[in-house]
Amino acid sequence: MTRPRQRLLTLRDVSEASGVSEMTVSRVLRGKGDVSEATRLKVQEAARSLGYVPNKIAGSLASQRVNLVAVVIPSLGNMVFPEVLSGISATLDGTGLQPVVGVTDYSPEKEEKVLFEMLSWRPSGVIIAGLEHTEASVAMMKRAGIPVVEVLDVDGEPVDAMVGISQRRAGQQMGEAIAAAGYRRIGFVGTGMEHDLRARKRLEGFESALAAHGIEIAVRVRYEGSSALQKGREETANLLDQVPGLDFIYYANDMVGAGGLLELLARGRNIPADIGLAGFNNIELLDGLPLRLATMDACRREAGQKAAEIIAARHNDPKMEGGQRITLTPILQKGQTLRSAP
Amino acid sequence: MTRPRQRLLTLRDVSEASGVSEMTVSRVLRGKGDVSEATRLKVQEAARSLGYVPNKIAGSLASQRVNLVAVVIPSLGNMVFPEVLSGISATLDGTGLQPVVGVTDYSPEKEEKVLFEMLSWRPSGVIIAGLEHTEASVAMMKRAGIPVVEVLDVDGEPVDAMVGISQRRAGQQMGEAIAAAGYRRIGFVGTGMEHDLRARKRLEGFESALAAHGIEIAVRVRYEGSSALQKGREETANLLDQVPGLDFIYYANDMVGAGGLLELLARGRNIPADIGLAGFNNIELLDGLPLRLATMDACRREAGQKAAEIIAARHNDPKMEGGQRITLTPILQKGQTLRSAP
DNA sequence: TTGAAAGCGCTAACAC
DNA sequence: GTGTTAGCGCTTTCAA
Numbered sequence: 276m277t278r279p280r281q282r283l284l285t286l287r288d289v290s291e292a293s294g295v296s297e298m299t300v301s302r303v304l305r306g307k308g309d310v311s312e313a314t315r316l317k318v319q320e321a322a323r324s325l326g327y328v329p330n331k332i333a334g335s336l337a338s339q340r341v342n343l344v345a346v347v348i349p350s351l352g353n354m355v356f357p358e359v360l361s362g363i364s365a366t367l368d369g370t371g372l373q374p375v376v377g378v379t380d381y382s383p384e385k386e387e388k389v390l391f392e393m394l395s396w397r398p399s400g401v402i403i404a405g406l407e408h409t410e411a412s413v414a415m416m417k418r419a420g421i422p423v424v425e426v427l428d429v430d431g432e433p434v435d436a437m438v439g440i441s442q443r444r445a446g447q448q449m450g451e452a453i454a455a456a457g458y459r460r461i462g463f464v465g466t467g468m469e470h471d472l473r474a475r476k477r478l479e480g481f482e483s484a485l486a487a488h489g490i491e492i493a494v495r496v497r498y499e500g501s502s503a504l505q506k507g508r509e510e511t512a513n514l515l516d517q518v519p520g521l522d523f524i525y526y527a528n529d530m531v532g533a534g535g536l537l538e539l540l541a542r543g544r545n546i547p548a549d550i551g552l553a554g555f556n557n558i559e560l561l562d563g564l565p566l567r568l569a570t571m572d573a574c575r576r577e578a579g580q581k582a583a584e585i586i587a588a589r590h591n592d593p594k595m596e597g598g599q600r601i602t603l604t605p606i607l608q609k610g611q612t613l614r615s616a617p
Numbered sequence: 618m619t620r621p622r623q624r625l626l627t628l629r630d631v632s633e634a635s636g637v638s639e640m641t642v643s644r645v646l647r648g649k650g651d652v653s654e655a656t657r658l659k660v661q662e663a664a665r666s667l668g669y670v671p672n673k674i675a676g677s678l679a680s681q682r683v684n685l686v687a688v689v690i691p692s693l694g695n696m697v698f699p700e701v702l703s704g705i706s707a708t709l710d711g712t713g714l715q716p717v718v719g720v721t722d723y724s725p726e727k728e729e730k731v732l733f734e735m736l737s738w739r740p741s742g743v744i745i746a747g748l749e750h751t752e753a754s755v756a757m758m759k760r761a762g763i764p765v766v767e768v769l770d771v772d773g774e775p776v777d778a779m780v781g782i783s784q785r786r787a788g789q790q791m792g793e794a795i796a797a798a799g800y801r802r803i804g805f806v807g808t809g810m811e812h813d814l815r816a817r818k819r820l821e822g823f824e825s826a827l828a829a830h831g832i833e834i835a836v837r838v839r840y841e842g843s844s845a846l847q848k849g850r851e852e853t854a855n856l857l858d859q860v861p862g863l864d865f866i867y868y869a870n871d872m873v874g875a876g877g878l879l880e881l882l883a884r885g886r887n888i889p890a891d892i893g894l895a896g897f898n899n900i901e902l903l904d905g906l907p908l909r910l911a912t913m914d915a916c917r918r919e920a921g922q923k924a925a926e927i928i929a930a931r932h933n934d935p936k937m938e939g940g941q942r943i944t945l946t947p948i949l950q951k952g953q954t955l956r957s958a959p
Numbered sequence: 960t961t962g963a964a965a966g967c968g969c970t971a972a973c974a975c
Numbered sequence: 976g977t978g979t980t981a982g983c984g985c986t987t988t989c990a991a
Contacts, residue, residue, distance in 0.1 A: 283739075283760075283761075283762060284760075285968060285969085286968070286969065287968085295977085296977065296978050296979085297968095297969085297970095297978090298970080298977075298978060298979080299976080299977055299978075301969070301970065302970095302976095302977090305970090307970095308976085308977095309976055309977095310976070310977085311976060311977090314976085314977085326756055326757065326760050328733060328736050328737050328757060328760075328761075329737050329968090329969085330737065330739060330967090330968055330969070331737040331738050331739075331969095332674055332677050332678045332683065332738065332739055332967090332968080332969090333678050333967070333968030333969040333970085333983090334968080334969050334970070335674050335969090335983090336674045336675050336678050336967090336968080336969070336970090336983045336984070336985085337968075337969040337970040337971075337982080337983055338969080338970055338971075338983085339970095339971095339983065341674065351693065351699040351702060351703070352699055352703070354696075357693040357694055357699070360693060361693070361694070364720070373734065375717055376718055378706070391670060392715065394670050395670050395671050395672065395673040396673050396674065397625075397672060397673075397674055414668055415668065415670060418625075418626075418668050418670075419625075419670075420625060501901060503905075504901075504902050504904065504905025504906070505901075505904035505905035506905075507905060508905050533905075534905045537905060537906070537907060541907060559843060559846075559847075560846050562846065562847035563845075563846025563847035563848075563849060563850050563875075563876045563879060564846070564879070565879060565883065627984060627985085628984070628985065629984085637961090638961065638962055638963085639962090639984095639985085640961075640962060640963080640986085641960085641961060641962075643985070643986065644960095644961090644986095647986090650960085650961095651960060651961095652960070652961085653960065653961090656960085656961085671984095671985085672983095672984055672985070673985095674983085674984080674985085675967090675983070675984030675985035675986085676984080676985050676986070677967090677985090678967050678968070678969085678983085678984080678985070678986090679966080679967055679984075679985040679986040679987075680967085680985080680986055680987080681967065681986090681987095
């Protein structure tokens with residue numbers, strides 16, 4: 276494959292350039308241990324002028340510690356995971372820990388591979404989306420001997436710690452609000468993501484809430500691929516044509532929901548009196564739409580923050596107990612597309 | 618800070634469990650060298666049943682090779698960089714190389730830190746957004762002895778290789794199209810990103826093209842913060858109030874442009890006859906809007922792909938020459954918000 | 960086809 | 976405050 280690249284600068288080079296022992300150079304560069312001001316300056320100057328970049332591979336091997344946190348998420352393409360990530364980064368900043376991201380494309384097999392790959396770097400912790408993983412993935416995480424935090428869902432048993440909302444409950448709440456508002460003929464637009472188990476749980480909760488009111492989803496479609504805004508329009512048109520009497524559409528996420536909103540507005544439909552709609556995620560995009568879409572916050576940023584806090588705390592105090600369970604509470608935003616209960 | 622974590626499984630454990638020497642176990646696990654089928658099976662079985670995860674830190678130190686590619690980008694929050702990333706991942710898949718992402722928040726100082734941090738892991742290559750970096754960053758990249766590809770801009774001198782569009786030329790082209798269409802009183806909505814040098818270059822090109830037609834930008838505003846759709850609406854309203862005779866608005870990106878479009882439609886303006894508008898990036902979102910916004914593709918995915926190809930090729934053949942320069946050509950999409958030349 | 964020895968570049972632990 | 980020694984867990988090299 277590849278041949279070793281040219282030799283780079285080592286501690287020894289800095290040591291020779293500064294006339295200070297390797298060990299002391301190492302101390303200066305890490306800011307550990309007492310070093311006299313004089314030698315410190317000598318060393319720093321030498322390192323700077325040589326352009327020395329320490330070798331973390333060697334350092335980590337020797338110290339048996341790695342300042343990386345593995346973050347395993349399904350996708351970077353839909354705004355929700357970047358937000359989790361941004362919560363993680365913000366919290367990790369200043370702890371000396373660094374997130375490293377792996378993407379699974381919603382595939383459990385790829386997740387397993389990514390996890391294996393990341394664990395082979397011996398990170399200080401794992402933050403992973405969801406509670407469902409292959410047996411091998413679970414085994415790996417358990418054996419890794421590091422804090423593991425599963426995020427964005429709390430409906431199930433975690434490997435170790437978990438932080439998130441109850442997706443099932445979130446779906447239920449939306450279903451209840453819709454039924455309470457008197458909507459009766461309800462359509463659903465879902466993603467084609469077979470493996471988005473959180474979306475599935477939301478839908479289950481949603482259906483159970485409707486069932487309690489004697490309502491069944493009248494029609495459902497799934498879209499494949501991305502371009503969610505456009506798909507939202509198309510599938511909405513689709514639904515309306517299939518079932519003219521529809522008075523509500525529930526969308527698997529805000530992006531398709533926004534597309535649906537644009538379509539309904541284009542058709543001059545009376546929202547929310549005549550027909551209502553709701554999405555999920557509370558993405559920022561909604562602020563600029565002609566009407567505020569009803570939605571629910573998945574608390575993604577907060578989940579990332581809390582997860583990172585757990586990792587950081589346990590990194591600093593390895594004796595700390597694991598198994599934290601933090602349930603976040605999403606707020607239902609009625610926006611302007613869900614009428615109030617009569 | 619932290620104490621070493623519990624001892625994990627090592628090659629020695631697999632060696633003992635299988636009764637095969639460490640060296641041969643290593644060969645099996647890496648699939649290198651000739652190993653008899655019998656021992657191969659013994660070893661694989663032992664590794665699997667123990668749940669052995671190799672230690673890449675030790676492996677990389679010993680072999681002096683690391684299968685990581687450092688990817689340094691300003692942000693994950695706006696869809697353009699994730700797309701570059703996805704081009705990179707797709708191309709790297711199957712090469713044995715893995716991208717590791719660092720985010721700079723458009724700050725040159727943070728970029729320097731991120732670069733230092735990543736280079737200390739001795740990656741096999743660097744892909745970094747833009748051509749402008751601190752002196753120290755440039756020095757680090759030059760000294761690293763690995764392929765470096767700067768992406769998304771070709772207006773300047775690269776450290777090594779570069780792949781992207783000419784941002785200046787892109788701005789010019791849009792300016793020319795607008796002037797040719799006969800628009801004369803032109804407004805500009807930019808981001809508050811002081812350090813988005815690519816946006817700045819686009820604007821320079823844009824202004825120079827207008828100047829060639831004796832036109833100056835009549836009014837410009839910058840928005841701060843995110844929520845680009847909403848800001849697009851607000852700033853558009855703002856502009857129209859300040860300069861009622863405006864007949865074109867150029868937006869720094871499609872997201873604000875989409876907000877502007879919604880605002881103009883809400884005001885019942887006649888697009889593109891009465892007033893035109895254009896964005897930049899050709900994001901997917903545009904497909905679902907009531908009118909297709911005029912825009913220009915930044916070739917982000919393609920830039921990621923080409924960059925990754927360069928890294929992969931040079932990884933496989935270190936003797937290969939560096940300094941590749943690939944200029945991609947963005948296509949101007951007139952959409953429905955830019956009238957044709959009279 | 961397999962094994963033994965010698966490091967990779969750094970840091971922990973201990974001596975001075 | 977500074978230096979010395981002995982590895983960290985692998986892979987390279989070379990011998991068997």
